[in-house]
Amino acid sequence: QPQIGESGGGSVQPGGSLRLSCAASGFTVDYSTIGWFRQAPGKEREGVSCISGSAGNANYADSVKGRFTTSRDRDTVYLQMTSLQPEDTAVYYCARANSAVCRSPRARFSKPNYDLWGRGTQVTVSE
Numbered sequence: 001q002p003q004i005g006e007s008g009g010g011s012v013q014p015g016g017s018l019r020l021s022c023a024a025s026g027f028t029v030d031y032s033t034i035g036w037f038r039q040a041p042g043k044e045r046e047g048v049s050c051i052s053g054s055a056g057n058a059n060y061a062d063s064v065k066g067r068f069t070t071s072r073d074r075d076t077v078y079l080q081m082t083s084l085q086p087e088d089t090a091v092y093y094c095a096r097a098n099s100a101v102c103r104s105p106r107a108r109f110s111k112p113n114y115d116l117w118g119r120g121t122q123v124t125v126s127e
Helices: none
Strands: 003-007 010-012 018-025 032-039 046-052 057-060 068-073 076-081 090-098 121-125
Touching: 003 090, 018 032, 018 090, 018 121, 032 068, 046 068, 046 076, 057 068, 076 090
Parallel strands: 010 121
Antiparallel strands: 003 018, 018 076, 032 046, 032 090, 046 057, 068 076, 090 121
């Protein structure tokens, strides 16, 4: 059965870095989109980044562009987060969609396009 799950969350000071990992099994990541989403307390879950295809093409939300980097190594997708700020505090989720989703600005951060979700990992940025 397909499975996906996050790890690597924790607490850091503003300006710090964290790397999240998303482990996938039971499906071919090369033919999928893997998206990262986050949800802060009292707020909607929002898209952060996505990566798709064997070439590893990635896209980012404006709020994290230039600070976060998504990459893939076989069945694991990473989210390298730098210059973290308090507003980045959230539960971070990875999720699976069809391979074409990440290429579409309309589709890439639309939650109904993702059919498999991890349970989330907490990221806290504070003094």
